[in-house]
Amino acid sequence: LNIYFFFFSPQTVTGNFANVIHGLNANHLTDQVIQRSKRMILDTLGVGLLGTSTEVCHKVTRYSKIYSSDISSTVWGHLDFRLPPLYAAFVNGVAVHSMDFDDTWHPATHPSGAVLPAVIALSEAFPQKKKISGLDLLLAFNVGIEVQGRLLRFSSEARNIPKRFHPPTVVGTMGSAAACAKLLALDRLKCKNTLAIAASYAGAPLANAATQTKPLHVGNAAKHGLEAACLASQGLQGNKQILDMESGIGAFYTDYNPQTLPTLQSYPWLLDQQDVAIKRFPAHLGTHWVADAASSVRKKLVESSDNLLPLDKIEKIILKVPEVKYVNRPSPTSEHEARHSFQFVACSALLNGSMSVQSFASENVHQPALRELLSKTQLEHPPDNTPSFDSLYCEVSVTLRDGNTISDRCDTFYGHWRKPLKKEDLEKKFQSNASSVLPAEATEGIIETVYNLENVEDCSVLSTFLSGRSARALSEKRHAQSNIVGLG
Amino acid sequence: MWLKETVTSSFASFIHGVKPEHLSKIVRHRSKRMILDSIGVGLVGSTTHVFDIALQYCQLYSPVAVSSVYGKPGIKLSPTLAAFTNGVATHSMDFDDTWHPATHPSGAILPALLAASQMLPPSTKPNGMDFLLAFNVGLEVQGRLMHFSTEAHNIPKRFHPPSVVGTMGSAAATAKLLSLSTAQCMHALGIAASLAGAPMANAATQAKPLHIGNATRLGFEAALLAARGMEANPLILDDIPGCSGFSVFYSVYQPKPLSTPSDHHEFLLEKQDIAFKRFPAHLGMHWVVDAALSVRNLFIHYAGSFSPSLIRTIVLKIPVSKYINRPFPSSEHEARHSFQFNACTALLDGEVGLSSFTESSIHRQELRELLDKVVVEHPEDNVANFDKMYGEVELLLHSGDVLTGKCDTFYGHWRKPLSKESLLKKFRSNASHVLSEEKIETIITMVDNLENLSDSSQLACSL
Numbered sequence: 001l002n003i004y005f006f007f008f009s010p011q012t013v014t015g016n017f018a019n020v021i022h023g024l025n026a027n028h029l030t031d032q033v034i035q036r037s038k039r040m041i042l043d044t045l046g047v048g049l050l051g052t053s054t055e056v057c058h059k060v061t062r063y064s065k066i067y068s069s070d071i072s073s074t075v076w077g078h079l080d081f082r083l084p085p086l087y088a089a090f091v092n093g094v095a096v097h098s099m100d101f102d103d104t105w106h107p108a109t110h111p112s113g114a115v116l117p118a119v120i121a122l123s124e125a126f127p128q129k130k131k132i133s134g135l136d137l138l139l140a141f142n143v144g145i146e147v148q149g150r151l152l153r154f155s156s157e158a159r160n161i162p163k164r165f166h167p168p169t170v171v172g173t174m175g176s177a178a179a180c181a182k183l184l185a186l187d188r189l190k191c192k193n194t195l196a197i198a199a200s201y202a203g204a205p206l207a208n209a210a211t212q213t214k215p216l217h218v219g220n221a222a223k224h225g226l227e228a229a230c231l232a233s234q235g236l237q238g239n240k241q242i243l244d245m246e247s248g249i250g251a252f253y254t255d256y257n258p259q260t261l262p263t264l265q266s267y268p269w270l271l272d273q274q275d276v277a278i279k280r281f282p283a284h285l286g287t288h289w290v291a292d293a294a295s296s297v298r299k300k301l302v303e304s305s306d307n308l309l310p311l312d313k314i315e316k317i318i319l320k321v322p323e324v325k326y327v328n329r330p331s332p333t334s335e336h337e338a339r340h341s342f343q344f345v346a347c348s349a350l351l352n353g354s355m356s357v358q359s360f361a362s363e364n365v366h367q368p369a370l371r372e373l374l375s376k377t378q379l380e381h382p383p384d385n386t387p388s389f390d391s392l393y394c395e396v397s398v399t400l401r402d403g404n405t406i407s408d409r410c411d412t413f414y415g416h417w418r419k420p421l422k423k424e425d426l427e428k429k430f431q432s433n434a435s436s437v438l439p440a441e442a443t444e445g446i447i448e449t450v451y452n453l454e455n456v457e458d459c460s461v462l463s464t465f466l467s468g469r470s471a472r473a474l475s476e477k478r479h480a481q482s483n484i485v486g487l488g
Numbered sequence: 489m490w491l492k493e494t495v496t497s498s499f500a501s502f503i504h505g506v507k508p509e510h511l512s513k514i515v516r517h518r519s520k521r522m523i524l525d526s527i528g529v530g531l532v533g534s535t536t537h538v539f540d541i542a543l544q545y546c547q548l549y550s551p552v553a554v555s556s557v558y559g560k561p562g563i564k565l566s567p568t569l570a571a572f573t574n575g576v577a578t579h580s581m582d583f584d585d586t587w588h589p590a591t592h593p594s595g596a597i598l599p600a601l602l603a604a605s606q607m608l609p610p611s612t613k614p615n616g617m618d619f620l621l622a623f624n625v626g627l628e629v630q631g632r633l634m635h636f637s638t639e640a641h642n643i644p645k646r647f648h649p650p651s652v653v654g655t656m657g658s659a660a661a662t663a664k665l666l667s668l669s670t671a672q673c674m675h676a677l678g679i680a681a682s683l684a685g686a687p688m689a690n691a692a693t694q695a696k697p698l699h700i701g702n703a704t705r706l707g708f709e710a711a712l713l714a715a716r717g718m719e720a721n722p723l724i725l726d727d728i729p730g731c732s733g734f735s736v737f738y739s740v741y742q743p744k745p746l747s748t749p750s751d752h753h754e755f756l757l758e759k760q761d762i763a764f765k766r767f768p769a770h771l772g773m774h775w776v777v778d779a780a781l782s783v784r785n786l787f788i789h790y791a792g793s794f795s796p797s798l799i800r801t802i803v804l805k806i807p808v809s810k811y812i813n814r815p816f817p818s819s820e821h822e823a824r825h826s827f828q829f830n831a832c833t834a835l836l837d838g839e840v841g842l843s844s845f846t847e848s849s850i851h852r853q854e855l856r857e858l859l860d861k862v863v864v865e866h867p868e869d870n871v872a873n874f875d876k877m878y879g880e881v882e883l884l885l886h887s888g889d890v891l892t893g894k895c896d897t898f899y900g901h902w903r904k905p906l907s908k909e910s911l912l913k914k915f916r917s918n919a920s921h922v923l924s925e926e927k928i929e930t931i932i933t934m935v936d937n938l939e940n941l942s943d944s945s946q947l948a949c950s951l
Contacts, residue, residue: 059716164732169682193695200651200690200698204682205724207733213679213720216713220683227545231698236541238695247811248689251646325730 014243016260017150018191020267021143021178026135026454028267029142034454036271037142039426040103042450043278044112045076045466046433047102050357051095052077053436056212060094060219073121074463077437082467085121089176089226092117093219097168099282099357100339101433102218106274106390106417107152107159107167108285114172114221115144115179122180122226124463134449134456136183142269144179144225148172149270150261151243155253161286161324161387162206169204169217170252176225184233196238196248198228203252209326210340275417277389278426281355283338286327287345289394290319293410294349297396300406301350309351311369313400317377319346320395320409322387331374335360346396347373357432438468496725498745499632500674502753503625503660508617508939510753511624516939518757519624521911522585524935525764526594527558527951528915529584531922532842533577534559538694542576542701555603556951559922567603568705568712571658574599575701579650581768581845582824583918584700587627588760588875588902589634589641589649590771595700596654597626597661600708602948604662614665616941624755626661630654631756632746633725637738643772643809643872644688651686651699652737658707659714668715678720680710681734691811692825761902763874764911767840769823772812773830774898775879776804780834783881783893787835790891794835796854798885802862804831805880807872816859820845831881832858923951 051057052075061075064087073088075081076095083091096102096113105111119140123132148171152158158167177198181191201224204217232238242248243258250256262268277285302309321327321342329341338344338360347370348359358364385392397407412418421429427447434443445465449456456462493501511519533539534557543557546569555570557563558577565573578584578595587593601622605614614622630653634640640649659680663673683706686699714720724733725743735741747753763771788794806813806827814826823829823845832855833844843849870877880894897903899910906914912932919928927950934947941947 056718059713059718062716163730164736166682196690196693197695197698200686200695201702202687203685203736205732205734205736207721207724207728207731207736208678208682209731211678211721212718213682216679216718217682231541231545234541234545236538236694236698239689239693242687242689245687245689247646248687251687251689323730 011260012241012244013258013260014192014195014241017147017178017195017243018188020261020264021147021182021191022186022188023264024139024143024182024267026139028264029139030269030272033142033269033271034138036275037138037145038450038453039278040112040276041116041141041453042430042447043103043426044096044116045446045450046430047099048092048096048117049077049437049466050101050433051098054095054098056098056215057091057095060216061091064091071125073124074467076466077468079468085125086223086226089118089121090219090223092121093222094215097215097218099360100214100284101279101282103276103278104285104389105149105276108161108389109148109152109167109171110218111145111148111172111175111276113218114148114168114176114225115141118176118222118226119144119179119183120463120466122183123459131458132183132460134453134459137459138453140179140183142271143182144175145271146269147178148175149274151249154249154258155256157253157255159388161322161389163325164206165203165252166206166209166214166217168221170202170249172218172221173198173202173225174249176222177228178225180226180229181232184229186229186233190232192240193237194229194232196240196242197231197236198225199242199249200238201228202249206326210329210337212336214336275420277416278421278429280415280421280429282357282360283345283355284327284340285389286321286324286392287342288413288415289392289410290321290342290346290396291349291355292413293394293396293408294346295354296408296410297398297406298350298353300408301398311372313402314373314376314398315401316399317346317350317373318380318397318399319343319377320380320382320385320397322385322392323381324387328379330377332365335362335365338365342379343374343377347377350398438465442468493745494723494726495743495745496674496677496723498748499629499660499677499725500670501748502746503629503664503673504668504670505748506621506625506753508621511621512755512758515624515755515757516620518761519620519627520935520938521764522594522762523598523623523938524915524932525585525911526578526598527931527935528918529581530558530574530578530595530599531951532583532918533580535921536577536580538580538697539573539577542573542698546573555606556948558951567607568708570603571599571708572701572705574602575704576697579697579700581842582696582770583765583768585762585764586771586874587631587762590643590874591630591634591649591653592700593627593630593654593657593762596630596650596703596707597623597658598704600658600662600704601626601665602951604665604708605945606948608666608945613943613945616938616944618665619941619944619947620938622661622665624757625664626657627757628755629660630657631760633734636743637741639738639740641873643807643874646688647685647737648688648691648696648699650703652684654700654703655680655684655707655710656734658704659710662708662711663714666711666715668711672714674722675718675720676711676714678722678724679713679718680707681724682720683707683710685737688811692814692822694821696821761905763901764906764914766900766906766914768842768845769830769840770812770825771874772806772809772877773824773827774900775877775895776806776827776831776881777834777840778895778898779879779881779893780831781838781893782895783883783891784835784838786891786893787883790889796836796858798887799861799883800886801884802831802835802858803865803882803884804828804862805865805867805870805882807870807877808866809872813864815862817850820847820850823850827864828859828862832862
């Protein structure tokens with residue numbers, strides 16, 4: 001009776017996910033998926049390296065240093081110490097999201113930051129004799145991205161900019177778990193349990209966005225997904241229908257309709273159909289439309305006045321944006337708030353022409369000229385401006401004292417998936433970010449390694465570069481070590 | 489300019505400002521009982537498989553290994569991982585205390601406090617009173633948060649309460665023990681909210697104990713991060729329309745500020761005691777077991793002995809709660825969450841205890857036969873609420889006779905608390921699985937005299 005039931009029972013969504021995670025292999029990766037995911041990897045590394053210099057990152061690093069052990073992984077940008085894989089994943093994940101500079105997908109989440117730090121940290125935790133290839137890493141990374149995308153499609157709530165749970169903490173944790181399960185080559189049952197355990201770590205409220213704690217959301221997603229995979233690997237079991245039940249992952253959504261994944265036969269990756277957006281400056285994605293529209297308006301305004309913004313001639317600034325409460329901040333006081341403020345980015349772009357990492361430095365956040373512009377800024381929420389990264393727009397209108405109004409509208413900013421960054425610009429962003437903490441040799445090494453990832457035999461070379469150690473120094477060290485051992 | 493105090497800041501002020509003098513006699517007495525029971529349950533829990541997995545995992549990350557692990561005198565772990573491991577132990581068998589509104593309060597805070605007490609340098613070790621106070625702060629915060637939502641009054645359906653309020657309670661308790669400033673207490677709560685919340689689906693699985701393990705550990709981490717200057721949303725407990733804070737875990741949410749403790753603060757524990765379990769299973773099981781034992785006595789009186797063949801049908805009248813309604817549980821975790829299993833075990837054996845949940849016990853033929861006879865009914869007046877529910881077991885015999893047993897309040901419930909003797913018996917029985925008699929008596933004495941202990945880390949060291 002039992003066997004009959006086993007063969008004829010409908011497959012659970014959870015079991016199906018486990019089968020797919022387990023069954024996907026390198027041959028399934030299409031060219032476009034490979035290309036897009038390598039861009040994501042490069043961008044994420046750069047953003048993370050830059051992020052190691054932030055205050056939030058310093059705090060979590062100090063905290064994580066309490067825990068050091070024999071098995072250790074690279075802390076990006078640091079040669080001077082290492083951390084256990086769990087905490088390396090945490091700290092690097094925090095770094096990636098520390099400035100809100102990391103990639104964004106549709107439906108909305110920050111996919112790479114939750115996965116990359118975990119798989120890289122894990123790749124360093126394997127015993128010496130087991131090499132993880134670049135292709136293994138690339139595959140695991142894509143499994144992590146795919147799982148996130150699929151889960152986001154289980155709820156219509158996920159299509160819009162979030163209001164309740166911060167998506168990276170829900171799907172990001174699951175993605176990290178899936179990616180780590182893949183890298184650990186867990187069997188189907190353990191893949192299922194990985195997902196089940198990870199669910200019990202998922203979910204953080206949106207209210208911590210625009211605060212110093214937000215970066216921890218991505219750090220924790222990476223860390224807890226990794227932990228779930230490790231616990232499952234050791235035999236821990238959870239609910240085998242975690243994705244099927246309303247009281248499972250369904251608990252995070254008000255409407256929840258899970259579906260099984262497509263068959264492994266020529267698997268259709270979501271990244272093939274839907275690319276990510278890469279940010280040009282470190283702030284919430286919604287502000288990128290605002291920045292492009294504002295820059296454009298500024299160009300028109302300064303044409304007639306020697307390239308200086310005629311500040312005292314400005315009467316009013318109106319921004320037509322979607323209604324997104326946590327990015328509506330008329331007068332931000334911290335860098336975190338500034339990164340989540342339509343108003344701030346509009347005024348900053350009007351004042352300076354373009355946005356950059358520097359735009360959010362304390363002295364710029366509190367600049368008097370900026371404060372003045374902010375006081376003249378209002379938001380409007382046209383009903384046709386839906387809070388979805390796929391369809392929102394921004395219109396900036398500056399009304400002058402003489403009654404004239406200059407305005408412009410941005411439907412698709414440069415960096416959005418409809419207008420992806422060119423290779424040169426992606427690299428430029430990476431170089432600008434990475435060079436703030438790594439020597440040129442390491443930054444070049446990372447670019448080369450990532451571009452060639454599927455052919456890299458041992459991905460630990462990536463970690464080596466990430467720590468700042470140069471290849472030459474590494475080979476010198478190896479040479480020296482082999483001399484000591486008498487093999488030189 | 490008078491600023492209206494936010495709910496969040498009122499909590500921070502409370503955590504920071506409450507003092508030992510605020511603890512009433514009843515509160516001290518009740519919380520010490522909870523501490524003892526929790527330790528005992530954790531000790532016996534250290535013999536479980538799920539505990540082994542958790543411990544093995546944590547041992548990968550040992551180095552600042554200063555904190556004790558239940559039942560493992562030779563092993564120490566880093567503080568938050570010790571808290572995690574001990575939290576898992578505490579909930580591993582579902583043997584730990586339950587409160588109203590529903591949560592498992594002690595397991596979410598005690599392990600963190602024990603671990604933290606060993607972490608602090610000798611010159612700043614908290615005394616027993618500090619420890620007891622911090623414990624009660626952790627309880628109080630959990631209770632107050634649950635009162636923010638009417639949803640919390642009933643047996644949960646979406647998020648497992650210990651993972652929601654437990655994490656916050658742990659953050660509050662450790663913030664208190666570590667003497668964080670008011671602002672830091674506030675940020676500890678904010679950071680903890682981002683670490684809270686696990687779905688119900690993992691109840692009745694091996695992963696459920698992790699909910700308590702993680703609650704106590706992550707709340708502790710939140711406090712440690714706050715101590716190092718991490719900042720979060722200062723309005724995390726307040727209702728923020730359009731951008732959810734702690735409210736995200738509830739569909740109805742009405743936060744209220746805590747009054748700053750002046751001369752007199754009434755702790756919730758004063759008015760609402762805890763339930764201690766008599767056997768390791770979900771609290772709901774305790775009603776049906778007592779009802780089953782009662783009808784069993786009637787049956788033996790009627791038939792001379794317990795003769796299952798005389799029984800045609802066993803009717804269980806229970807509240808509606810999907811995750812504890814399991815006709816044929818196949819694992820110990822499922823068995824602990826099955827009205828049917830617990831009722832039948834009580835009928836068959838005349839008692840339910842640790843050994844009722846072993847593999848062989850679960851798969852006994854005689855038990856399966858009894859389970860086959862069970863039907864479940866959900867009377868409208870039987871609400872899924874630990875303050876109001878009841879359990880009724882009806883034996884419909886082949887002869888046509890009907891025997892009934894009903895239980896409104898099981899022994900161990902807050903309306904009928906365990907006597908001191910019963911509580912000690914449970915503790916000794918649990919602790920004896922891993923500790924010597926001498927150590928057991930030491931712990932009992934230490935907890936009983938907690939207010940007078942000069943260095944509370946001695947408690948953790950004695951485990």
